[in-house]
Amino acid sequence: MKLRPVQIIGAGLAGSEAAWQLAMAGVPVVLTEMRPLRPTEVHKTDGFAELVCSNSFRSDDAQGNAVGLLHEEMRRLGSLIMACGDAHKVPAGGALAVDRDAFSAAVTERLKSHPLIEIRRGEVEGLPPDDQDNVIIATGPLTSPALAAAIGEVTGQASLAFFDAIAPIVHRDSIDMDKAWFQSRYDKVGPGGTGADYINCPMNRDEYEAFVDALLAGDKVGFKEFEGTPYFDGCLPIEVMAERGRETLRFGPMKPVGLTNPRDPTVKSHAIVQLRQDNALGTLYNMVGFQTKLRHGEQSRVFKMIPGLENAEFARLGGLHRNTYLNSPVLLDGTLRLKAMPRLRFAGQITGCEGYVESAGIGLIAGRFAAAERLGHAPLTPPPTTAIGALLNHITGGHLVTEEAGPRSFQPMNVNFGLFPPIEEALKSEDGKRLRGNDKTLAKKKAMSARALRDLADWQSRAKASAAA
Numbered sequence: 086m087k088l089r090p091v092q093i094i095g096a097g098l099a100g101s102e103a104a105w106q107l108a109m110a111g112v113p114v115v116l117t118e119m120r121p122l123r124p125t126e127v128h129k130t131d132g133f134a135e136l137v138c139s140n141s142f143r144s145d146d147a148q149g150n151a152v153g154l155l156h157e158e159m160r161r162l163g164s165l166i167m168a169c170g171d172a173h174k175v176p177a178g179g180a181l182a183v184d185r186d187a188f189s190a191a192v193t194e195r196l197k198s199h200p201l202i203e204i205r206r207g208e209v210e211g212l213p214p215d216d217q218d219n220v221i222i223a224t225g226p227l228t229s230p231a232l233a234a235a236i237g238e239v240t241g242q243a244s245l246a247f248f249d250a251i252a253p254i255v256h257r258d259s260i261d262m263d264k265a266w267f268q269s270r271y272d273k274v275g276p277g278g279t280g281a282d283y284i285n286c287p288m289n290r291d292e293y294e295a296f297v298d299a300l301l302a303g304d305k306v307g308f309k310e311f312e313g314t315p316y317f318d319g320c321l322p323i324e325v326m327a328e329r330g331r332e333t334l335r336f337g338p339m340k341p342v343g344l345t346n347p348r349d350p351t352v353k354s355h356a357i358v359q360l361r362q363d364n365a366l367g368t369l370y371n372m373v374g375f376q377t378k379l380r381h382g383e384q385s386r387v388f389k390m391i392p393g394l395e396n397a398e399f400a401r402l403g404g405l406h407r408n409t410y411l412n413s414p415v416l417l418d419g420t421l422r423l424k425a426m427p428r429l430r431f432a433g434q435i436t437g438c439e440g441y442v443e444s445a446g447i448g449l450i451a452g453r454f455a456a457a458e459r460l461g462h463a464p465l466t467p468p469p470t471t472a473i474g475a476l477l478n479h480i481t482g483g484h485l486v487t488e489e490a491g492p493r494s495f496q497p498m499n500v501n502f503g504l505f506p507p508i509e510e511a512l513k514s515e516d517g518k519r520l521r522g523n524d525k526t527l528a529k530k531k532a533m534s535a536r537a538l539r540d541l542a543d544w545q546s547r548a549k550a551s552a553a554a
């Protein structure tokens with residue numbers, strides 16, 4: 086039986102990987118890329134999977150780093166992006182860095198020469214016609230304006246963002262709860278709350294003044310020319326708020342009202358930083374209202390001045406960038422299809438993941454879901470204990486959506502161990518002693534990685550059996 090092709094829009098990291106996965110499953114693909122007929126503001130070539138900035142896929146350590154683990158899982162799932170990355174790697178210590186031109190040329194060549202893949206060049210300017218029943222949209226952070234407008238019409242304009250406004254996220258177990266405490270402002274319970282939903286970090290006057298000085302002096306990243314300056318009230322970077330007056334933060338995201346430090350109930354804190362639960366697992370907390378353009382090194386240094394965060398481990402640091410992406414936890418189903426129009430599936434950075442490898446990983450899984458659908462199999466989602474499953478889960482529901490004024494709560498995210506279900510059992514050294522500190526952190530990561538690769542193998546065999554049935 087001749088299968089109808091799956092349409093893919095965009096031959097970046099995600100679209101290229103999705104096309105490969107489909108073709109390797111025996112499903113024909115039409116892959117449409119607008120470059121070079123219509124350029125983006127940052128791509129420089131007409132090659133597929135062009136790396137627009139750094140040439141690094143980051144850490145290649147599959148035991149101690151979540152992106153290294155994602156590399157390994159993708160290799161085991163027959164990833165084209167990883168195969169071409171490995172074939173064209175350049176020396177970079179523990180990172181996997183690639184010769185960007187040779188890498189992109191290899192991806193382009195492999196896709197062009199696959200008999201099941203038809204390449205078309207041209208901009209897709211609106212929603213695909215109704216007779217295209219299985220489409221993957223992988224047009225990335227710089228989706229062309231005409232297509233973005235059409236997507237905005239189906240999703241609702243408020244659900245498609247054109248800038249991110251990223252506040253840092255901290256691993257819950259790195260917050261010093263001897264200094265911080267749980268409480269919601271005025272103990273308000275709110276929908277689904279307990280009255281003690283936020284972690285509060287208090288500051289006295291001297292600590293606040295020193296913190297404002299550090300913010301003002303901190304080195305910031307500028308906007309690129311094509312980005313413009315996307316400030317709007319409700320989403321100002323904290324350092325810009327601090328520039329507007331030394332008291333601004335105390336009357337904004339750091340206001341101390343309605344909160345009482347249980348260790349010192351008679352003394353009013355001068356300012357308070359609040360962190361809110363970010364994922365259903367409760368392993369990650371975001372710093373409320375702390376979107377920032379400070380450089381990453383500066384963020385780690387300055388935010389560790391906050392009492393309770395001295396040893397904070399950051400799952401994500403803050404930023405503000407031009408970026409087109411969906412409010413995916415609300416809009417997409419578990420297999421990345423738009424609930425309002427299930428013939429459209431999204432992949433890559435437009436779903437709210439961040440980074441080359443994560444975008445390719447979500448392309449990989451979108452390609453597999455689309456292939457299963459075309460071949461009439463039930464798509465099996467990867468377990469959330471795997472890196473690819475944890476990332477997918479975050480995008481399609483693991484993140485806790487909060488609706489408040491200001492930037493919306495779902496913001497782009499790299500893969501990290503905070504997205505994985507925790508390891509419950511106590512970790513012990515070879516001589517049976519309970520591990521602590523750094524040794525415990527390393528052992529936890531190792532245990533999570535081992536569990537991920539075991540569960541990935543199990544999922545692969547279940548997926549194979551389901552396809553054969």
Ligand SMILES: Cc1cc2nc3c(=O)[nH]c(=O)nc-3n(C[C@H](O)[C@H](O)[C@H](O)COP(=O)(O)OP(=O)(O)OC[C@H]3O[C@@H](n4cnc5c(N)ncnc54)[C@H](O)[C@@H]3O)c2cc1C
Binds near residue numbers: 100135208224229433
């Ligand atoms: C300025 C900038 C710098 C970045 N630096 C890094 C970095 O250093 N490291 C990192 O890991 N990540 C970085 N990122 C993020 C990175 O771009 C993405 O993670 C990754 O490229 C996204 O992959 P993607 O496949 O979703 O999108 P892309 O790789 O951007 O691919 C999307 C493709 O769709 C095409 N397209 C768009 N609209 C249409 C249309 N209407 N019709 C047809 N084709 C269309 C585009 O031409 C493009 O080829 C950066 C992003 C930006 C914007």
